Amino acid sequence: MLDDNLKTQLKAYLAKVTQPFEIVASLDDGAKSKELHGLLTDIVGLTDKITLKLDGQDARRPSFAINRPGEETGVVFAGLPMGHEFTSLVLALLQVGGHPPKASDEVIEQIKGLEGELHFETYFSLSCQNCPDVVQALNLMAILNPDVHHVAIDGALFKDEVEERQVMSVPSIYLNGEPFDQGRMSLEQILAKVDTGAAEREAAKLGEKPTFDTLMIGGGPAGAAAAVYAARKGIRTGVAAERFGGQVLDTMAIENLISVPHTEGPKLAAALEEHVKEYEVDIMNLQRAVKLLPGRPGEEHEVQFESGASLKAKTLVLATGARWREMGVPGEADYRNKGVAYCPHCDGPLFKGKHVAVIGGGNSGVEAAIDLAGIVGHVTLIEFMDEMRADAVLQKKLRSLPNVDIVLGARTTEVNGDGKRVTGLTYEERASGEIRQIDLQGVFVQIGLVPNTEWLKESPIELSERGEIVVDARGMTSVPGIFAAGDVTTVPYKQIVIAMGEGSKAALGAFDHLIRS
Incomplete structure (x- = not known):
């Protein structure tokens, strides 16, 4: 099932496993069950820490659970997790096997503190670049909290379920048998939805933060580049983003980012975040800006967020990006994710x-x-x-x-x-x-795209007829000290490489404004 190169890579990963565990497979006589049996046999042949059992009783076949001896971790894959989901499989194997996750201590404690039985089901497709984030997040929650259970289901393989539940968009998430959400979600987003007090606690924490020298609103290529350039100047820098990575997270193949012949959106978004974290940048995720309160010359600017949080900064770089344009015709909204x-x-x-x-x-x-x-x-x-x-x-x-x-x-x-x-x-x-x-x-x-500037309609920021932020050659808006970059601006040609350059330029413009004022 796995070629020699993939086996070599997987063996190196499995060397990080510190605790024995078992894979319990539920199979039938079908071709997909035979494929899954071959995959699992290859995996257990790479380490003595994993035992394969073929006596699973799951009604979904083929499927398999990853359990510690005598303990159900709550992690189940229904189907063959190849394609984009192979990484989800590898991470589940490592984490059940004792390898620590990359999540922060605060997030881990939040997961462990969740109360009540939470049975998640996620329908995915092997070609979906948005699905792994959801699958990996819910798997981790199941591994860390015995009250959380998660089944990742290949929608193309279990068509009867897809038809019965009318799943027409992936990832589609169900909680305790009821629809929970659709589309890409980060671990933090899922936690915010099941832990109802999380947003309020986070808003209170943000309200205590001191004034930033430069604050980026948006964490896509433009916002990330701006954060790196600002932080390198040694000034207090922050990024407040609705989701770090922005629209890049929804992009499949990227083949025109100079010096990188090919990559995928989620990989690039992860690389952007890792680069920003190399510096002293305060990253505040899941923060959707709803109002701008610009200060007078020499005063601080304030941004208010949907969570109730409020942040202040001497200079701002607005990089809220754009989203898919809708047709705006009858039936479009009614049947979104239903065709x-x-x-x-x-x-x-x-x-x-x-x-x-x-x-x-x-x-x-x-x-x-x-x-x-x-x-x-x-x-x-x-x-x-x-x-x-x-x-x-x-x-x-x-x-x-x-x-x-x-x-x-x-x-x-x-x-x-x-x-x-x-x-x-x-x-x-x-x-x-x-x-x-x-x-x-x-x-x-x-x-095409529509700029995310609705929250600026009542502000003095000048917008074009298309709703884009008007900027000058330095990236500054019509309000001194407030800059903008990326797809949200009037700069033509909405490309990742251009957004990165514009973000860098806006950060340099903001720094220049700081030292001159």
């Missing part, structure tokens, strides 16, 4: 063999259509303009695919459904005004 999706890599496998539409003919839309064509039964790409805007090489590839239709000059007017899931889409031919309908099961929206 309307924004991440083809994550949710594509759930539509295997089905008919889906991709909205948007730019690079993102065409790439999504190409990827989906290899999974689903049929793809219809709908573009508003009379020609696609994607690179020529992508258009050529798309037109070569036999299960793809391209509709140009069309305006999507409605997402249709039966109350539970998407059943079709309505569009208008712009040239003739004729209304047409397509029967389908999924709609993937890929029509």
Whole structure:
């Protein structure tokens, strides 16, 4: 099952195991059970610390539990955790085997202090880059707290469950049999939701922090770069982010970050955070800015957050980024995660063999259509303009695919459904005004980005017609001492490498402002 190179790497990891444990498999005569048996046999053959038992009684087959002798840790994988989930498997093996997690002491104590039986189930797909964060977080919670249990379920393998629960987006999380949340979640986000007093305690702690010299609002490439450059100047630096990594966390393949031929969004986000942590930067995660109170010249600026926290700083770098643009048509919001999706890599496998539409003919839309064509039964790409805007090489590839239709000059007017899931889409031919309908099961929206500046609408910060923050050559906004960088600004070409440069420039501008004022 595992090639020699992977076995060598895994053996090195398993050398860190300090306590014996066992894998208890529940198998049947199917092909996937045979594959799983092969995988588990390879794993136990790499260390004498693991014992394989084949007498599991789990109704989901194939599946396996990772237990300490005489003790159920509550960690179960239903399916084969390969692809993006192989890392989740390795971490679970190490942590059950006694290797300490990377979580802070404070977070570990918070997990151990959770009360009540918490039975989590997470549906994932092997191609989903957002799923491992959720799987790994819930696995760790189960390992550290005997009242927490977690089953990670490959949605493509257990289709009956997916259909019964109408899972149309991954990761989909259930708690004690009821829907808990969907989409990427960090360990801290999950804890904040199950530990209801956590946000209030954190807000109180933030309110006691002294004034920052420079505070970054946002932790994507721009915010991270700004934090590194500011901290290197020796000034008091902080980063307050809704989620560190920003939109990069939702990006699959990154092949245009200079000097890095290929990486993936979550890997880059982790590297950004590690780099920032090399310096004395106060990182405050899960903080969504809701109001800016700019100070007068020479005074402190204040930012208020959804949690109730408030922070003050002499200078600010606003780097709140952007999010996927929505169509804004009837039915889109009603069927979000019920057939309307924004991440083809994550949710594509759930539509295997089905008919889906991709909205948007730019690079993102065409790439999504190409990827989906290899999974689903049929793809219809709908573009508003009379020609696609994607690179020529992508258009050529798309037109070569036999299960793809391209509709140009069309305006999507409605997402249709039966109350539970998407059943079709309505569009208008712009040239003739004729209304047409397509029967389908999924709609993937890929029509660009919208800046996260709603919280600034009542502030004196100048915004463009598109809602972007207007900045000068140094990254400064219309308010002295407040700078901005990245996708949230008017700087053209929304690229990671550009955001990093703009963040660095904004931090240097903020430092220059500090020493001059």
